[in-house]
Amino acid sequence: MLLRKDLIRLNVAAETSEEALRAMAQVFVDTGVAKESYPDAIVLRESKYPTGLPVQDKDFDIATPHTFAEHVNEEAMGVCVLQHPVQFQQMGTPEITLHPQILLMLAIVDPQAQIKTLRKIMKLIQNPDALSAVRDAKTPDEVYDILSPLLA
C-alpha cells in the first residue's frame, strides 16, 4: 500500500501551485519519505511538465505531482486537499489551465513494481465521486478510509 496516513493533509492554505507543492513536498521530507532536494525537484518538474488532470463534472481538478527517483527515500503516496483550488497547467497540454484542489503526490522509485497501484490510482482519477468525498473529508482518517479500499 503506497498511501500513508501520515502523508495526508487537509485544509492546506495555498494561493499558487508552487505554494501548494512546497507545503506538501515538505511533509514528504519531514517524514523521511523524500530527500531535502524533493521540494525543489517537484516544483521544477511541475513547471516543465505539469501534472494537472481534469475531473469530470466537478468544480475542481486534481494534480499528480511527482519527480525523479533520486529525490526519493521510500515509495509512498500522499494526499493534499487545499482550502480552495489553485491554478495548475494540464499534463500533456500545458496551454490548458486547470484548478486542482486535490494533489495526489507520489514518491516512486520503481514504477514497474508499483504498476498495479498506479493502475488503481488511474482508476481513482477517473472516479469523480470518490474524489469529491476526499475533497469533503473532515479528517485524514476519513480520507484514508475512502481511498484504501480503492487502492489496495
Add this chain to the structure above:
Amino acid sequence: MARPKVVKFLTVCGSGIVTSSMIANIISEFLEEEGYEPEPSECNPSEMANFIARVRPMFVANASPIDADELDGTPAIPAIGLITGLGVDEFKDKVREVLQAAGI
C-alpha cells in the same frame, strides 16, 4: 497457431517514469486484446530521440509535449486521454490506424 506479431511502442512523459508506465500498461493490455505481443519502452522527452533511434517503435504515445522534429517519421499519438478516461476509444482507433498503415 502463429506467434503474435510484436508491436514495439514508446511512451513519453515528463519524468519518463510514472505516467509513461501507467500508459504503457494500458496500451499493452489493449494490444494483447487485439492479438499482438506488446513491447513497450518508456522515456522522458529529452531521451526520446535516442530511444526512437535505438528501439524503432511503431508509434509514440505521449503524455507530455514532444518535439515533432525528433520523431523521425514515427507517428505520435497523444495519450492523456488514457489517464483521464476521456478519449480512450479515440486513442485505440488511432493505434489501429497506425498498425493497419504498417500492414500488421
